[in-house]
Amino acid sequence: METPNVKPKKTAKLVAALALSAALVSACASDRGGDAGVPSSGSGSGGSASASASDAKFGTLDSPCGKGDAKGSTDQGVSDTEIKIGYGDDRGFAQSPGLNKEMSDAVSAMIDWCNQQGGINGRKVVGTDYDAAMTNANTVMQEACGSQFMMVGNGFAMDQTAEQTRVACNLAAVPGFTVSPDAANGPMTYQGVPFPVDYANAAAWFQMGQMHPDLKNDFDLVGSTMPTIVTSLAKTRSMAEAAGFKLKDCGVTLNYQGEPSYVPFAEKYKQCGVKGLWTSRSPVPAEFNFFKAVQQVGIDPIIFGEATWYGNAAQQFNKDSGVLDNLNADMTFQMLENADKVPAVKKYQDLVSAKGGKTALLGMQSTSSFLLWATAAKECGSDLTRQCMVDELSKIHKWDAGGLHAVTDPGANIPAKCGLMVSLKGDKFTQAFPSTAGEFECNDKYLIKTDPGTWGTALGPDRISSKYMNPNVIKPKA
Template sequence: MRARRPRWVAPVVVGLTLSLAGSLAACGSQLDPDTVRAANGGGAGVAGDGRLGGDAGAAGTTGTTGDSGAAVGDAGGGAAGAAGPAGGGTTGSGTGGTSRGGSAAAGEDPPPVAAPKGVSCDGFKNGPGITDKTITLANVSDLSGPVPGLFQPAYDGAKAFISYFNATSDICGRKLQLQSYDSRTDAGGDQQGYAKACDSAFAAVGSMSAFDSGGAQTAQSCGLPDIRAAAVTAARAACSTCYGASSVNAATFENAVPDYVLKNYKAAGQKAAMIYLNAGAAAENGKGQVNAMTRRGMKFVYVQGVDVSEFNYAPFVQKLKEKGARYVQALGSYQHGVKLAQAMQQAGYKPDLFMMDVVAYDPGFVQSGGSAVEGTTAFINFVPFEQAGSNNEMGLYLKYLQQVSPGAKPNFFGVFGWSAARLFVTEAVSLGGRLSRQTLLDKVRGVDKWTANGMHAPQYVGSKQTADCWRFLQLSKGRWVPRTNGYLCNGVSSSK
């Protein structure tokens, strides 16, 4: 029987608590279908079997050093990674160049990934999803359902990377093909998509579903490497062949958030409030984040869930005023944040700090919120799109996204869809003729502090632990302005 799906779907993630567990959890909120449809430009066309036609395809991977803030690139045509934050203490690693060797000509994009020295294609064998000319990958994401196009950006991100890869490289003479399956925003659709992927693809990359528990056992049973944008359910996290480019453990939350508040708004941190959507992951994570931030030294005077169908936020704002809350955090969709901000403005109430996670870092939040959301602070775990010029990888993502999906808006899910595809290529190229589903999984299990060439904060892919780095932006005159010099990486606290 197909799992029932709610009328409102949580975009998960980022609520997952970006902490992804911070972000994802935070993001585990419900979205208004009409609003999301407009933001994403409508839904995608889907074949009767849930399969979308399409084929697609990174720049040299490099390390970033947080201690000195200097970026170090490897030889072979790879692009230098973004500089790490001064004193951040985080380290990324990787290789630069191309799977065919050589370097990019002037004016050309640098080739994606170089095979490590000594790696040979001798002994390469075809198998599931692999022919003499192609390696087929699958992406199973929510493209239709209550929120049409919900995770289209994750598919577009993976497709953009594969387009880039195919333009510059190959894996032992084989180009990549990306086959898309629509998980339809329900567990049954996710399971059906992965059943098809098991038979037709070598691996899955960049997938994203609000109900990703459906295909977890299917992927594990057939031994399919599933390198996702992120995992949002306990069942997917437990899958032994499933890994997220955005790593998360919902039982923890990043210390960077409360530490930022206590350092810059100490008094407000002692009179804090959390307003979360009372549904799905947001309900659990709202309370969990309060627990974690309290352990870190904040004090909450008001914690309240708001039903998805609630349109009158005035009573909640009145409570904020009565309790004397000076710090207010909204956990849910950006539409939920806009409603709260508008109610606060109408009541003439302005906290010292209004905080949201990465869901606020969206053109829709700024456009629909107007003056009410001015001054909002948001925490994100990737290079801001406004700073793409400082990171070659982010620049490549934005460039190829427009090539494969003209007019598409970049977002969190797209960043990690691209990152997941790059991670696959990096590990596949390093195996050469030894590439198989099992050897790929063995490699991915050892991936630590993955940054996709400095595109995002280090992620603990192999261990599936919550990544602890955030950077903070504040909305000023309709533009997002950095409030921290790079990332704050301060470990995590239990949210239980």
């Protein structure tokens, strides 16, 4: 999702759509979890605790961390004893303090977990925790370019401002999420949960079709004046159509900054005969007011949205109002409520909670990317170079981070072909589809190609953004 060029004063109401919606990645952020503060872990020190037998696994994944005899100052940030990686979020953004801090909390905890086992082949992982504070992503990247081996598990809402710098200094990356098209399909970039511009996981719409087959002609999309949402809705429409939906076109467009009254817009949906509404917005007060108006005019549609709706904000609003009792949100990650059924989720929660960190979906997303990075780094052994990392990462075509999420293809930058649906009743989320908690439903047809008109960037024959490409870019060796 490309971030609009806005002044800092106007970004307060745009935060969720900039970073947390990230257009259709089902793993996208939720505010679920604890709010306890966590101390900065810039050193990545593993402490004095010894590794237990359970540390040898992360869910179903054999731990990539452990003792070894890897040697050599093979690349920037790599020595006989250390590997320096950068990570971070936008927690210092003044209008939304703590934004995405669950990402740094997760990477910090994973660094400690890894170092307690002996690091990567015996090299200690040393992390530098960066705060891009929304508008300082390029400054962060400039600093990282001069010292870090790679960026790992990071997520910066305005990553488009830093992408040219990253590519120019050959700073390979395994980010927790990307936002801009050039970063999503950027060179030397691999993600645990890919979100390329040219492919999309349409599982949510196919699943909604199975849950409500009689409503395939009765859904409409909630329009918006925000450019990023306009682009997102174009992709959403193509996914819905691929799943057999014939969407209505009620002609409703909401001002992203809010409306004096949402009743006229709700009335228009009522006159249009809508029985289901998809929103690309996040659970913010303006959106709550809109759905209040929908209820006030006497319609009770199925509400359908992205994983951003799986969060405390929606729970708290619905606890007393009941307005969102028809809410459904699509997910590529396991629910936190499934920790008793999914060992990887419990492992994530235990590691982060032990450090007083915040647990949430974006934290799991960073965890997945850290594990992906560590898995490739282990394979490189003493030959730990960015070239080796790009080579090894490009070979990983089946990845679920030990069960944290549906299987993806990081090496080819292809999203999952699976999903699950959660629903809200009062302040409780439950898995609505498939019926067995902890299971995903998968199908090859859920992966669809998107319209090039929605990409926001030009891709080369290798599906990599050509905008900042240069002769020195590291590419996988054949």
